[in-house]
Amino acid sequence: MRKKTERRHYSRALMALGMIGAGTAVQAEETAVPVLTGVAPTTLSGYVDTSAIWLPGPGAANLLPGRSFDGADKQNGFNLNVVSLVLEKPLDESDWAAGYRVQLLFGPDANTLGSLSPLGGAPGDVAVKNAHVSLRAPVGSGLTFKVGVWDTIMGYEVFESGSNPNYSRSYGYFIEPIIHTGVLASYDVEEWLSLSAGVADGGGLNSINARSGGDSVLSYVGSIVLTAPETLGWAAGAKLYLGAMDSGRVGARDMVNWFAGLTVPAPLKGLSVGVAYDYRAHGLFDGSYENATGLYLMYQATEKWQVNARAEYATGSAGAYGYSGSGDVQLFGLTGTLACQLWDHTLGRLEVRWDHDLNGRGEFLNGRADNAVSLAVNVVYQF
Numbered sequence: 001m002r003k004k005t006e007r008r009h010y011s012r013a014l015m016a017l018g019m020i021g022a023g024t025a026v027q028a029e030e031t032a033v034p035v036l037t038g039v040a041p042t043t044l045s046g047y048v049d050t051s052a053i054w055l056p057g058p059g060a061a062n063l064l065p066g067r068s069f070d071g072a073d074k075q076n077g078f079n080l081n082v083v084s085l086v087l088e089k090p091l092d093e094s095d096w097a098a099g100y101r102v103q104l105l106f107g108p109d110a111n112t113l114g115s116l117s118p119l120g121g122a123p124g125d126v127a128v129k130n131a132h133v134s135l136r137a138p139v140g141s142g143l144t145f146k147v148g149v150w151d152t153i154m155g156y157e158v159f160e161s162g163s164n165p166n167y168s169r170s171y172g173y174f175i176e177p178i179i180h181t182g183v184l185a186s187y188d189v190e191e192w193l194s195l196s197a198g199v200a201d202g203g204g205l206n207s208i209n210a211r212s213g214g215d216s217v218l219s220y221v222g223s224i225v226l227t228a229p230e231t232l233g234w235a236a237g238a239k240l241y242l243g244a245m246d247s248g249r250v251g252a253r254d255m256v257n258w259f260a261g262l263t264v265p266a267p268l269k270g271l272s273v274g275v276a277y278d279y280r281a282h283g284l285f286d287g288s289y290e291n292a293t294g295l296y297l298m299y300q301a302t303e304k305w306q307v308n309a310r311a312e313y314a315t316g317s318a319g320a321y322g323y324s325g326s327g328d329v330q331l332f333g334l335t336g337t338l339a340c341q342l343w344d345h346t347l348g349r350l351e352v353r354w355d356h357d358l359n360g361r362g363e364f365l366n367g368r369a370d371n372a373v374s375l376a377v378n379v380v381y382q383f
Contacts, residue, residue, distance in 0.1 A: 032044065042087060049162065053377075054376075057372070065323045066174055066355065068112075068168075069081065086103045095137075130150060132150045141187070143185060153243055155176045156274065167376055172294055175320075176259070177245060178206050182218070184197075184198035196221075200219045200220075203247050203249060219245060219246065235264060242260055244258050256281045259278050278290075279291050284316075297309045310333075311335075314330075328359075335351065346380070349379075351375070353373070
C-alpha cells in the first residue's frame with residue numbers, strides 16, 4: 001500500500017506519543033460524517049472550544065506578555081474561544097489523487113488569528129484558517145501539494161488548543177507564523193525521513209493574500225522530520241523536527257524563523273518528554289531577536305486522565321512577546337494541566353499557569369507585578 005504523504009502537522013505526529021489531544025483528535029477524525037456534495041467522499045467535522053479563566057489582579061484587563069489566545073480579553077470570566085467547521089475531501093490512494101480542505105473559524109479567536117485579507121473590512125468573528133487544494137503526483141512514493149491557505153509547518157504547538165498538551169500556548173508559539181498562502185510540497189523519502197518545502201506570499205504574515213509592499217517578494221518555508229524506527233525499542237517513534245522560514249523581504253525587517261523540536265517516549269509507560277526551541281530575528285525591528293525554549297512532560301495516567309507540564313524560558317529585544325518595557329525581555333513560565341475525557345468527544349482541562357518577569361520590572365498586571373498566576377478551565381467538544 002502506498003505510504004501516506006499527506007501528513008498531519010508535526011504536533012499531530014507527536015500526539016501518538018501520548019498527548020491528551022491525540023485521543024480527541026483521532027476520535028473526531030474517525031467520526032467525521034459524510035455530507036451530500038458533488039464530490040464524494042466529503043466530510044464535515046469541527047469543534048467548539050470554551051473556557052473560563054481567573055487571574056487575581058488589580059483589574060479585569062491585565063497585561064499578560066507572551067499570551068496568544070488567553071490574554072487580557074479572556075481573563076476573569078467565561079469565554080467562547082472559537083467554533084471551527086471543516087469541510088474536507090482527503091486524498092485517496094490513486095496516483096493522481098486530488099482533494100481539498102476548508103476550515104472556517106467563528107468567534108473571538110477568529111479575530112485574533114488575523115487572517116483577514118488586505119482589502120477586507122473590520123474583523124467580524126469570522127476567519128478562514130485553511131482553504132487549499134490537495135494534489136498528489138506519482139513521483140516515487142508520492143509527491144503531495146497544498147495550493148492555497150495551509151497551516152505553518154513549524155512549531156511544537158498548533159492553533160487547535162485541544163490538540164496541544166496544555167490549554168494556553170507557549171512563548172514559542174507566540175513568535176511563530178500560523179498560516180501561509182502559497183504552495184507547499186511534501187515528500188516521504190523513507191519511513192524515517194519526511195521533507196516539506198513551500199513558497200508563500202511575502203512578509204511572513206497570517207493575512208491571506210498579504211503583500212509585503214515589494215515586487216515579487218515571497219516567503220520560503222522548509223522542514224525536515226526524522227522518526228526513530230521500531231528497532232530502537234522504547235525510543236521507537238521518537239521524532240526530531242527542524243523547520244525554518246524566511247519572510248523574503250529585502251533590507252528592512254527581513255523576518256526569519258527557526259524551529260527545532262524533539263519528542264521521545266520515556267521508558268516509563270505512558271510518559272513522553274518533549275523539547276522545543278524557537279528563534280525569530282527582525283520580527284519587531286531590524287536587529288531584534290526573540291528566543292523561546294520549552295520543556296514538556298506528558299503522562300497518560302489512565303485511558304481517560306492525563307497530566308501535562310511545561311516549563312519555559314524566553315528572551316528578546318524590547319517589545320518582545322508584547323512586553324511594554326524599553327529594555328530586553330526575560331520571562332520564565334510554568335504550566336500544569338490536568339486533562340480528562342469523561343464524555344464522548346469531549347476534552348476537559350484544569351490548568352494553572354505562572355509567568356514571571358526575570359528582570360523584575362513588574363511588566364505583569366498592568367505594570368504592577370513581576371508574577372502572574374492564572375487558573376483556567378477549558379472544555380472542547382469535537383465532532
